[in-house]
Amino acid sequence: MPEWLTTDYSGRERIQGGIVDIGVFEGVVLSPELFSPANDAGFEADQNSVVLEWGWSGTQPDGVESYTLEYRINEDDPVSVEDPGSFSYTLTGLNPNSVVQWRVAGVDASGNQSWSQTFYFWISRGHPLYVTPNGTGNGSSWNDAMNLQSALDEARRGDAIWVAAGTYYPTNTSERYSRFKLKEQVKLFGGFAGGESTLAERNWSLNETILSGNIGDKESKTDNSELVVEAIGTSANPLTEETVLDGFIIEDGYGNQTSGIFMEDASIIVRNVWIRDNYSSTAGGAVRSSYGSNPKFGNVLFTNNISMDNGGRFIYPELPNFIIVHGLGIMHDGRGLLLWEMLPLLIQFPGIIIRVLIVMISPIR
Template sequence: MAIACLPLHARTIHVKEGGSGNGISWATATNLQYALSIAKAGDEIWVASGVHTPTTGTDRYATFQLVEGVSLFGGFTGIESSLDDRNISSNPTILSGEIGAKNQVSDNVYTVVTAKNVSSQTIVDGFIITGGNADAIGRVGEAATSGAAWYNESASPTIRNCAFRGNLANWGAAMFNFAGTQKCSPSILNCQFTQNKAHMDGGAIYNDGQDGQCTPQIRDCSFEGNIASYGGSVYNTVNNGTTRPLFLNCIFINNSSMVSGGATGATYDIRKGRGACSSILNGCRIEENIAALQTDNGTTAGQPSTHAQANSTASTGSFTIRGNK
């Protein structure tokens, strides 16, 4: 008889803004960084409403590093005894990169949440993730330049009921997914990507399957008001690997590609070497997205809201396109 390998004593660790206890109960709640440092596979971290930052100091490299098999749940008031008692909409639980001088974006953390080599058993559910600023000078794919809200490296976490708002980066303002010779396949369910900005590519998400497989599954999500030079919402690229994101029942509205990729309010696909790069969109709405110029393969802005370049393909199922410019 097969027996699942689970910890004998899975714990619930309680977190409140400014908490300094041991986390055993709400009365002795701790802070999120300490909770992550003691958590083991199978544990749950319950986080009460409030603003939680990776550091109380000024270290821009500080980040919330996820732990394999540990689940984070937001939306609590701080008195609940059951996961079913939480209310995400009434109890906003914010993971923020806002450190240093208040309302000064330039000193915010580079990346709010980081996931490396974790599986789908690592769950993050019910958070607003905001204020990351990955603006360091460097190359694409480096954590300080890419993925201001969330950076996945060879990681496939489950992300549910989260909102990514107001993050800035050079590449992939809300999320950067990097295969890194392995597999990066996060499941992103019922999330909102709103008003994130990449100075280069991927206003919301940047997917890179270099030397591996980058195959995120994105379901019932919305992308609104995101901006980038290429790929107002999503930028997909590959070199000697596979990049194939799947979008199911998603909405792309009022996203802007300032240089090219007309209707890359949805996706922009480019293969830079060997490999395969394609987007699959099924049941999606693509409306009122803007591109500044004509796309590289001659597709005029406002035409099909996906762009495929240099032997890349955009595979589309049933979807609605309306009012793109």
């Protein structure tokens, strides 16, 4: 064996115990496993300390001499803790509305570090974000309400956004690409009068809360937003049922491919929603649920959604649990509701009597 192959990059003997792994560093320490809190765990607002725990599924490797913990709170600079303890560390001084990322490295005698994957956990805000049509505050109360786009930008996992009656536009400019973008584990509730202290006090049928794409000339639709609501995740980080849209009217989208709600990698809950008066030249005037999505619709009304191809369209390559409870599809200049590559339609909602009327289900083509 050539002399230069007998040591690794750091000068350590490459043959150890008769074994060579041909890595850049021979015998480098393995990465520890993070045990607690679980990735993406949530805590209540009064949780000001969290115990971080890590270790090994088996015995600790011989080469591990110590550990280094690194954590970051929100957008602050990362903090490193050298030799934090054998397998746990108590992180204190946590505040509401915090997101913490953390990881641990095993350290060998030469100081080489091998990092674990990064986990996240979050501390809830402790109150909803309050929204009114003309809100300019920080969203901490109805008296200090903010606007809806600011609330969506501000919202973190675990947040609820309470939206008072009125009409909301995705932009105050003429930018037709603007839309309301949903986030994972953020629940959006409309139907408030303003002043409620519990969710049960709202009356979403009386207090109409409208998400409108009519951003331009109010007498013309061709300059409206191309899409009103967007729910897009990724295959690695999809939007789940912890993302909720509840108590809204979605109207006046005008575009080429889906103008009401578009979903991709998004298995969200849409509930107590009226989707109306949206136009798309193709691919769904009302809703399009694309790949990786299993949305659940409860108490959703579809009316006057126009498409030269399909009035309301749901696309998925397999057979997802697409659910409509008390749903109504009304055909107008296209198809009221098209289920394409999704049949059969599964209707299930435990403990609830389901009554469904769909004017037209187009066959698989």
